[in-house]
Amino acid sequence: MFREDPQNSSVQNMDSITIDMVLEIQKDLDPYDIVSLVFLLYEIPDTALQRLIVYQKVSKDHEYDSMNLLHQWASHAQLRPTWKYEFLESLCICRLYNVIRKLGFDVPTVKQRYQPNNITFSTHVNPIKKVLYNLCENTTSEVMFKLKKTLLSYGIDTSDHESCELIILELICRKFIVFQDFSRNTTPVKVDTQKLCQILDHFPVFASYVAHLKELEDKFNGQHNSTSVNVSTSTPIKTAEENYEFKDNKVGESSFEEVYELLNQMNLEDIPSNLKADNVLLNKDAYIIKNPKSVGVCCIINQEIFNPSKENITKNIYINLPTRSGSTQDQIALESTMSALNFEVRVGKNLNHIEVFNFIKDVIKYKVREDHSVFMLCILSHGIRGHVYAADSVKVKIEDIQILLDSDIAKNLYGKPKVLILQACQVDEEPYKDGGLVADGPSPNYFMRKSDFLIYWATSPEFKAFRHEEKGSIFIQFLCSALKEKAQKEHVYDIFTKVNNIVTKICAKVKKLQVPIFESTLRKKLFLHIPSQ
Template identity: 50%
Template sequence: MWSSDAQANEAISSDKTFGNMNSINLYAISEIQKEIDPSDMISLVFLLYDVPDTALQRLVIYERVYKDSIGGSVSDLLHQWAVHTQSRSTWKHEFLEALVICQLNQIIRKLGFNVADIKRNFELNNSKTYINPMKKLLYKLCEHIELENLTKLKNTLLTYNINTSDYEHCELIFLDLMCKKFIKFKQYSYGNRVTSHEYNVAKLADIIENFNGLEKLAQDLRTLEDANVKHNVLEKPNMTPVASSSKVNEEINKINDDDFSDSFDLFNKLMEDVKIDSLKSDKKIQNRTIYDIKNPNKVGICYIINQEHFYPSKYSIENKSDSKQLLPRKGSTKDKERLKRTMSALNFEVISDDNLDHITMKNKIESILKYRVHRDHSIFMLCILSHGTRGHIYAADSVKVKVEAIENLLDCEGAKHLQGMPKVFIYQACQVDEQVQTPELMPDAPNYYIKKSDILLYSATAPGYEAYRLEKYGSLFIQILCKVIEENADKAHLEDIFTSVSYYVYKICTKLRRDQLPKKETTLLKNLHLTKKS
């Protein structure tokens, strides 16, 4: 039979590249596994084992034994795999390719191979790859999921009733998803040879595309699933970060905000430059126009919900119209701590929670109203710090919650004992618009409608405007609000204080060439005064 020179040269090159395949044997693998660290062992088992249940079970035991022995455990996982698969003619190539994927170059050299030649063979000659294509892509995904996104992934899977909190490695999470058929693999074989694969990774792709920097990998997952490709065909995934993220960062670095981050004293300096008439007290007019403070030493409950970190959920993913990739609200903890100090100094009992999903947020508010707010309290205050959009506030699971629905909780069946008690609802609801991001200032623009009595609602911004947050120091609105309350709590009623805050925010943002205007809506029937600790 005639063959081309190119084909002959390729055969010679291949023989030279894989000329040391006999060095891969059961004894060599037994020795090799003694040198492999736990993270690489997990990756190799993930890539090599065909049955996810077996791989997960053995890796869980392996991790437990390794930790209990303080790193002294010697694994037999690779030797077990080799004994089970040596009947396959391709098992040595599978093992070698797994070493290449995990970049275990030292092991490859010890086996007598030229690392560059082996890598070039698997990268350029895709028809000679042996590891399941989807396994390779999932491994690449594991390599690109950092701790923050791994935590997000675990939280998101909880919304699908899948608890992966016990797993520290992404590969174990993916194995668990395979066991639960959340990720589905189907393999077609002819004799001992795998001919093709079929995958269902749509749910995982829907989740991953909501993680910053992983959008391209989500697309690669869908592409591989849709192609229903044969086992021997897989283009190398492009791991370049999405353009939107890198371009935004480039634009961010070009913007100068008047040395905005140099010192948080800027707030004080800007406020000093804004002239405003001093607030005067009307507390001397003790009549029916003032809400009664029953116990100045026990004014009421201030409940703060700080939504700083977000993750996609089953609900937000399936409701595409509501789905939005939400970045962490850096600086929000500064607002929470400032609010806690300010309200504690005004004799409030302060309760705070962080990063609540939409169901937990609703349940927590209801529980606080029902069990923590008593008849001897004089005021209930709710402060929510989050991203938002017109008429809504985002929960930590990226689900939009109507402001009106939160307001309705203040007058529900479980809050009948609050009738006649003033209820103050303050929120800093931020909506990040990547087209107008600044280095440290993040925008939002919610809206709301008041229907209940004895409620004072105060938003960081009015409809059509933005509200800005300093990533290092907190939001303009909350920080100015706390400062004005601290200085004027014993001089004026709350609505006047809020009016003063709105003026400061408006004037300061005008100087900074930022559009922000807080807005208050009220159905209070009397003037409401706060009291400082004596």
């Protein structure tokens, strides 16, 4: 075993830990502490998982004290001479110092003995479990959401698990993580954390834990037949998130305050007083608006939170996309603007690469009607040249979306204008390449061969698109403002040209390089509203 003989321990008063005392202590612990202790103490992961799943449900009804999970463990574990030491060390790892005092122990002595800040040092609790527990302790709700999405791409559904400990137990039960619980006198098994580490490698916040797991795996596998394994390291626990970011894809607070002040004061040019339009002109020179009360459908795909996926992990593609804080403000602005223009708005959020296409298919099959005149698709995401990223960090080629919108599924869109609004970077892929990622996007001379398309990128190839983390992106916010002001009178070419001008000027003013670009195969002028007389 990797633990020491209890007779050599310097910790005193072990007699204060009794079965009855464990039952009494459990009453003072909150549900989260119970989950943590069960995770560390239970020898059989299937038993721990099953009981915690039930506990997760009943704890909401304030009936959890009747389960007595710790008392059940102690009743079984008391046959081992070390069970009291396992319990005390677990309390120390969980930093339950009030409980340790209640048991009559000197907290500094216990802390010195079990060194809870030394992540792989352990005497009675399996050090791999200890690392995994600390990983769970430092997992935010956002990171756990991403991890669940990643595991789903492996066919492992952990959506009902409300704590990271349950997710880890699920992986242990599925042999996704393999290690021996050394409190049981069983034949040693080979430790295997490789599949878990491959996933965690794509989460920079877990970098230190990956290093610890690999270190422990090497140590245990190197001493496979040993009866004593002492694992200790002085490497501290890292809790600070080390997010990879597209540099300069966000604008600083002070510069953006000035941008938004300009937005509030903006006048996109006076509308000529002699501008006249009627339905006859619209019919001859522009796409027809069949039903002014229901102009068309606007799809919004808001990719705000990104997770690695099996597709990238198995291909050894490392791309860590930061959360696009502020994107919800763009979504809200688009919803408000397009609804005001009599579009039916449909929103999809944080969709993986398969869900992106399924979402668009469902909308064009079941929501687009014969009397609709325009289809608009707005995608808010990270991007590279000719591509946007789905929420599972897989590239989606814009040309593939075009093909879908020109397919037999989209028969209600034949001959109708299709507008794609893309808030995403268009930088070359090379700056973000890692682990053998190769470019497969369109060339700089990308040409839209399909008819009736208007594709409007937030920025030109080789440039980045900027976003404020609270107020949204420069491009979408100015675009929505311009549409609200001008759509009653002007066609989209003129509106987009004005947006290009103002966004380019504003970005130059705050010393950011962003130049929107639209590419068109439209055959007529496109109005989003029948022009007023």
